[in-house]
Amino acid sequence: MDLSAISPELMVASLMVASTPLLLAALGELVVEKAGVLNLGVEGMMITGAICGFAIAVESGSPVLGFGAAALGGAALSMVFGALVLGLLSNQVATGLALTLFGLGLSSLVGQSYVGIKPPSTPRLDLGPLSDLPFFGRAFFSHDWMVYASLALTVAVWWVLNRTRTGLTLRAIGENHDAAHALGLKVLGYRLAAIAFGGAMAGLGGAYLSLVRVPQWTEGMTAGAGWIALAIVVFASWRAGRILIGAYLFGGLTVLQLNLQAAGVALPVEYLSMSPYLVTILVLVVMSRRKGRSTAAPASLGKPFHAQA
Amino acid sequence: MIRRRTLLGAAALAALATGAFAQDDKTKVGFIYVGPVGDGGWSYEHNQGRLAVEEHFGDKVETVYQESVPEGADAERVMTQMALSGADLIFTTSFGYMDPTMNVAAKFPDVKFEHATGYKTAENVSNYSARFYEGRAVQGLIAGRMTKSNKIGYIASFPIPEVIRGINAAYLAAKKVNPDVEFNVVWAFTWFDPAKEADAAKALIEQGADVVLQHTDSTAPQAAAAEAGNVITFGQASDMGEYAPMPRVSSIIDNWAPYYIDRVQAVMDGTWESKSTWDGIAPGMVEIGEISDAVPADVKAEALALKDAIASGETHPFTGPINKQDGSAWLVEGETADDGTLAGMDFYVEGLSGDIPN
Missing domain, CATH: 3.40.50.2300 (Response regulator)
Structure with a gap:
């Protein structure tokens, strides 16, 4: 056992990198669920974003364009879901699952000619004196811009949801779409916009995997990250701040256990791997024990909405 | 995760079921992969072996495959469906498919199974691995x-x-x-x-x-x-x-092609029998x-x-x-x-x- 081999600043740095895709995707899903829609297609939208971002970044040589394309790709795919669920009132759970299968298939089709290619690298930001700080410089202030964008987006999502009229409307729709409709709020318009946002964020998360974290394109490379993002939303009891904690906890545990193993610490890997899921279950139990009704889930979550005349 | 896997399994069944009507005298060979064929590694090479079988035998053989099959109960379902749809020989290409393979093989005595990297055999189950x-x-x-x-x-x-x-x-x-x-x-x-x-x-x-x-x-x-x-x-x-x-x-x-061709030939000739194969660098299975x-x-x-x-x-x-x-x-x-x-x-x-x- 040689704990000194672990460099804390490098570990924190890779923790942030490992958590960013989860954070992005979970934030997007949070907004979707806050609007009362359950989109289980996160995995499919992530992997679609991963290949769209990868392909465009490779073709154009610009990671920024790649991330833009990833957001567009994810949003476009989510519109299929939006049209089916909002327009045709299809079952949200089944449609979301179908979206995942569709996304996985579509991405491997699109990605066939991109196997084994190196993407243009996304440079680390130089934050001047901040990057030179001991420990903190390497751990927090020498990442690529996407890491900071994801943190900024966390704040932005929190602010919009809790401090703006748009956010209030969105939450009202998620809590009771019939009442919101009676008030003259545009239920379908808000929901469609939320779904598109969720798709774009999942796409960004996927592109972060293929452009920065791995970086390469491999079929099926999200390997369940979309499902973890869904779990994080529940874990966070639908709050933006806790999404950040959840994502860093999930990402952090992965990185921590790999580092501990590499340092030769004898430790039951299985337990660390399952711990985030256990915590999620625990959070759910604690939440449902609280009083009678108040689970934190939006009350209209997953219910179809059909405007009554 | 469970949901997706269940659904993948279900999708696999649907895909395979449609193939069930294509019965003829071709030798039908099934392959089950643990990852996607585009992983660039393990499953990719097994799929290369499958393609080599197709090329070698041309019209005399029909191959089917299912990728990203989780090790466990889903694998058993996929194998069962392959066997039901008329496969004569099924290659199950991951260690974790061992017990599912044994279970399914017991139910289909006329179908030959080949399990990669395991250690169990039966009348109609061979195992093979590379050194x-x-x-x-x-x-x-x-x-x-x-x-x-x-x-x-x-x-x-x-x-x-x-x-x-x-x-x-x-x-x-x-x-x-x-x-x-x-x-x-x-x-x-x-x-x-x-x-x-x-x-x-x-x-x-x-x-x-x-x-x-x-x-x-x-x-x-x-x-x-x-x-x-x-x-x-x-x-x-x-x-x-x-x-x-x-x-x-x-x-x-991993070069599985010669082995796969050999075993398919054995099924065609009716000379297939259960055995354990463990080849290394010398016969070319490991390059x-x-x-x-x-x-x-x-x-x-x-x-x-x-x-x-x-x-x-x-x-x-x-x-x-x-x-x-x-x-x-x-x-x-x-x-x-x-x-x-x-x-x-x-x-x-x-x-x-x-x-x-x-």
């Missing part, structure tokens, strides 16, 4: 010669004999040419998860490893090593030549990918000499004296390991640190 550890020894030699930090990282998948054998073989060969060498093993508990594999590679590199060996299926560790620079890696299961000459300096390539120019010429020559010696049977990667990790004697001077012990290997050799998880 990857022979290739691991060659990698270990190169790793031991090339490392400057004397720290070699090893991304392992599951604690099964095949993986443990690989670690031991690589370590023994590295130790032989570089007594100071140290192995850090990370168990990823997955065959395929590019993000996790990349994270594992990064953790090892950050802790000073300048050589990373992998026993997982994707090329993600190669990408992570390329990103880090000055780290060498080896292709696993497939050549992974797109990362040559650096970081990938060589590779182990050593081109050693790149990043390796100095003398090291390359040494590695090729070891490869030839193993192929000719002159050298065995497990030749005594070798002690087990706890210091107890395993092989005495000059003694070589028997296949039974190798097939069930569940211990580290002396010098490796850490425990094998259960």
Whole structure:
């Protein structure tokens, strides 16, 4: 056992990198669920974003364009879901699952000619004196811009949801779409916009995997990250701040256990791997024990909405 | 996760069911893969074997495959469906399919099954594997010669004999040419998860490893090593030549095609019988990918000499004296390991640190 081999600043740095895709995707899903829609297609939208971002970044040589394309790709795919669920009132759970299968298939089709290619690298930001700080410089202030964008987006999502009229409307729709409709709020318009946002964020998360974290394109490379993002939303009891904690906890545990193993610490890997899921279950139990009704889930979550005349 | 898997299973059944009507006198061969055929590694090579079967037999054969099948109950369903839809021979290509294969085979005595990397057989079940550890020894030699930090990282998948054998073989060969060498093993508990594999590679590199060996299926560790620079890696299961000459300096390539063609032929001729096959470098089931120019010429020559010696049977990667990790004697001077012990290997050799998880 040689704990000194672990460099804390490098570990924190890779923790942030490992958590960013989860954070992005979970934030997007949070907004979707806050609007009362359950989109289980996160995995499919992530992997679609991963290949769209990868392909465009490779073709154009610009990671920024790649991330833009990833957001567009994810949003476009989510519109299929939006049209089916909002327009045709299809079952949200089944449609979301179908979206995942569709996304996985579509991405491997699109990605066939991109196997084994190196993407243009996304440079680390130089934050001047901040990057030179001991420990903190390497751990927090020498990442690529996407890491900071994801943190900024966390704040932005929190602010919009809790401090703006748009956010209030969105939450009202998620809590009771019939009442919101009676008030003259545009239920379908808000929901469609939320779904598109969720798709774009999942796409960004996927592109972060293929452009920065791995970086390469491999079929099926999200390997369940979309499902973890869904779990994080529940874990966070639908709050933006806790999404950040959840994502860093999930990402952090992965990185921590790999580092501990590499340092030769004898430790039951299985337990660390399952711990985030256990915590999620625990959070759910604690939440449902609280009083009678108040689970934190939006009350209209997953219910179809059909405007009554 | 469960939901997606269930659904994938269901989708697989639907896809296969539609094929059930295409019954004729063609020999129908099924393949079940643990990862996507585009993983660039393990499943990719099995699929290359399938394509070789198609090319060899042309119209006389029909192949079907199902990719990304989880090890467990879903695998059993997929196999059952393949058998029901008229497959004559089914290759199940991951260790974790062993018990599902045995279960399904018992229900379909007329269908032949071939399970990769396991140890069980039945009247209609053969098993086959490659002596990857022979290739691991060659990698270990190169790793031991090339490392400057004397720290070699090893991304392992599951604690099964095949993986443990690989670690031991690589370590023994590295130790032989570089007594100071140290192995850090990370168990990823997955065959395929590019993000996790990349994270594992990064953790090892950050802790000073300048050589990373992998026993997982994707090329993600190669990408992570390329990103880090000055780290060498080896292709696993497939050549992974797109990362040559650096970081990938060589590779182990699984060549299943001759075996698959042979077994399909046996089914056609009615001569198929249950057996265990374990072939190595000599018959060509394990190939050593081109050693790149990043390796100095003398090291390359040494590695090729070891490869030839193993192929000719002159050298065995497990030749005594070798002690087990706890210091107890395993092989005495000059003694070589028997296949039974190798097939069930569940211990580290002396010098490796850490425990094998259960």
